[in-house]
Amino acid sequence: MKFLNIDLLCGNNTQKQTISKVTILAFIILLIFSLTTLSCSMFSYYSLLKINKYKQSNIAIDDLSEPQSSPSTPVKKCNIFSGEWVPNPEAPYYTNTTCWAIHEHQNCMKHGRPDSEFMKWRWKPNECELPIFNPLQFLEIMRGKSMAFIGDSTSRNHMQSMICLLSRVEWPIDVSQVNDLSFKRWKYLSYNFTIANFWTPHLVRAKKTDSNSVLFNVYLDEFDETWTTQIKEFDYVIINGGQWFLGPMVFYEKQKIVGCQYCDIENVTHLNLNYGIRKVFRTAFKAIISLENFKGITFLRTFSPSHFENGLWNKGGNCVRTKPFRNNETKLEGHNLELHMIQLEEFKIAKKEGIKKGLKFMLLDTTQAMLLRPDGHPNRYGYWPNENMTLYNDCVHWCLPGAIDIWSDFLLEMLKMEGMRSTSKKMLHLLKN
Template structure:
């Protein structure tokens, strides 16, 4: 500041008036006195102007830094979003290290399956817990859990899908439990233990009067017994033109999140004797991708007919890639850090089909296109740290982990739009 004032004074100082080679008169003339008065007045104005400039500079700096301070003191802030969160391609970004993660302790959350609690099952490295997804053109801002709990008050959140959906369901419950003081006020509605065998699981947050529910529907469409006069190899069918018979329970929810894909493979279908059916007609030669497209068409028609999208916000999460090293030998190599390249796992015909079907729907659906971002996380799978250590797992994810980020994205949509 002193150097600034010195520079200003030097640049605007007046030189005393004197004749060339002559000494200035000892008696100051009225004109000189006027110049001296003007010089002092100008000097004062310069000082005042410099102070004003300094105050303005400080103010601008404060305004520039204010969002950072705001974000530091408030977990959730929508000020960075121009318009809606959906205007940003949140799925185009990268994983960055962040020591504020993980968002919860799986051992302290009673709704995490033992098989997904990798640290509790002996995993020693913790690097996989400290990665945050950073979109290129926006941020997934940290939310206040209390805000989310209030947002869900008197509401019903429903997940529908396979075990990946159940993992995401568990993740959301654990995230929100960090904001609940009385942990016993959160409980499974039927007293059930979290397990893959049960088709319905519902956790109630009684202090806020809302539920987070999971319905196991791995194909979304109905599975039926072998039709009469079917070939011996047919043990069961997928009725591609009929949505799952438990679909009536999905109606009247406030948030509805679908996924499917992991079971649409020959090992879960043809090798078990399960083939496709439309109406009363068996489709023995129908390719899996064609059947998948037909089933999604049935799902889309059901949503358009049964779901009031003025009340219910509908999401569809795309295919989540696995990281098996060898599909034949089932080798699972869990890396210590995320991959730098997706190595083709960011491409999925299932995901492309979801995007195509949703694009042609008459009602608004938000696609959670998590395929690419998840393709890089070869470090975050269960691996050998499940409750069955002799059965490696490069499909499911450790908790805390990648499903937490999927939920952060959903919450960003719900809280900013």
């Protein structure tokens, strides 16, 4: 290891001194971890004194008093995205009556879903434990920072889940810059923490061919300025996409038609799913990397599979299962596998390019975990059964509370591990200098 060969501050680099230096390094890192734990406990006590001011629910908050301060794998590495769903009788950590952030079409209990077991599972990685999301600890990490959710309606679904999970500590206030549900901003005043949602279902510039059509013109090489001009200020950016690329589209590059998908246009080449989705993620990542003065961390949240059975979404397809799959009961295949592999490949390219500019990209790989949750969707419980309009079963979005809450478990664990890595690197740098 390189630091073993660096001269000590007060003498020659002897064997004895080298050993002492390693010992000192280990002691300092251990001390930092201990201080972090103490600090988090103090922050937790302070925050608990304030909870009554913000509490809007009858959910117990005793479990918030001692937040986890270390990652789930202090010794060996663990792939937190590989595992199984296991029962969690303590869940949910909020309800549809205690969180106002749940939109009607994800309020499954309100609209008559008869079972409740879909809310009582947690994710268990194969090689470690994944701590349940702790709102106090998350808000302390996010103090003075900002986070943007960029993508389609599952991105908004994620933000709503996070607001509900954080509601045991504090409710945010609306600081939106425009009166549009697709571009909301919320601020947690006690922590000076802002979250925002930017609606961009295709990630690049896109528009309907006409108001009555389901066909979109998608400009594969053009930035969508509704979000690319807005995220420079954010400390964390979570980008996602996928579902909208399963529909009819006309692809443009350099302002010219290069092909289409699921369209019936004469003399236009039909291109498969792979072409459009790859180009789109490449352009979206290029947009982030090209931003001047952007120093934030970018997360790619991977594709979240739908679970239509017994037909397509518009042909009577539904999702009536009431418990998760086991790993050996299903597998990633077809367009789900294609989308996931393309996202991973483009992420690796972007991560490599980002390093050249000092930017960090992190993979929030939720695909496998969500593949195993056919029970987590609203299905027909996102609306009243007597509504006088044509409605389809929703096997794309996620009930709240429910399976989607795991995304915040993943996110917090990644933030903690990244914080530990950054601290270790700083200590090594100090010792080297």
